[in-house]
Amino acid sequence: MITVEEIKATVEKNRDEAVGFFQACLQTPSVTGGEAAMGKVMADFLDRQGFKPRVYEKEQGRPNVVAEWIGSKPGKRFVWNGHMDVFPPVAGDPGLYGPWSGKIVDGYIYGRGAVDMKGGVCAAVMATTLLKRMGFDPAGSVLMTWVSDEENTGNAGTKYLVQEGLIQGDFGLDPEPTDGRVLTRHCGGLNVTVTYRSETGHTSLPHPSVDALEKTVNAAQALIELGHRVSRIDPETGIWSKLSVTMMGSGNTVNMYPSEGHVVIDRRLVPGEKLEDAHKEIKQVLDDLKAAHSEADYSYEYEVMGEYPPLLVDDDEPIVRMLLDAYREVTGGETDTFSRPGASDASDIVEGAGVPMPNFAIADAYGECTFPNEKQPIADYLSNIEIYMTLLVKALS
Known part of the structure; x- marks a missing residue:
């Protein structure tokens, strides 16, 4: 069995x-929607490692x-999943060194994605690569899935791979930043656009019915009230x-009744709530509004922009226990499991492929990832x- 001391020596030897x-x-650069160059860097590196x-x-x-x-022996499949896309740079503020510098200063490395989640x-x-070089022979296999589109709900990324049956396994890890704690529960959610339409016309004359803006405002008010009830x-x-x-x-102009209006909804769910x-609760509010205004056409278009289930991984899952042990053996300290708002592709993998997959990385997500000077020690x-x-050795020895 490879020891923690041997692992640390190998990492130090290959530090550069x-x-x-x-x-x-x-x-x-790999802002969501423009991940092609990053995909090539990743694929080329993995190809060079065999x-x-x-x-x-x-x-x-x-x-x-x-x-x-x-590996050469049968066993379990460990699944890595992480996203290559990043948030766009902050408009008007490139930070100290620019968003794509990779500059190292005072022990920190700077750049968009340093924390979330390159x-x-x-x-x-690197962990998988270095174990391979050390001669580790996994009992089973390690599946790596590095995806696009996570910051836009993953329809072109993880959701697509799950639907195609390309992500399957026994357990795994999403190396999202968690400040060194093991994330086993996070919120789910959905994003919806509701659109209303109406006849247009010149505002010097009364509208023949109800214009699209008035319908949209009424719908927004009803949905805000729903938000108060469910919060x-x-x-x-x-x-x-x-x-x-x-x-x-x-x-689109000051003196015409608008023919179209839309309202966008962000709904967050806790573990146990269903998409x-x-x-149903959103559509019920919209249908009640339609019934209450039967004198006008309150028909609406309902477009699901994206959705993701809540993450729920049992704290007693083997992958969680092995990760807690790996942290202790490497750092000499203790960590714990926790829950938080926000989301990750792991929930789609848990829900769609049945693979227990917590999140873990020593990195400060909320203190760094959306700011101009995103950096990681x-x-x-x-x-x-x-x-x-250490986790891979525990999981696949």
């Missing part, structure tokens, strides 16, 4: 390569890179169940590699 790979990824990557695209130019390392993805790739904090997880109206739009029930990145290597 590990950091260089992280830099190369940070220097490759992993024979395959690229799958639901949408042209938006790669999902899949590779499997198969740091975790690169650590997982609650789940005492077990500390996660909010809530509905928010986040956008409205209508009209189908959330859709190099020491945390290297610790993640060590913990991931």
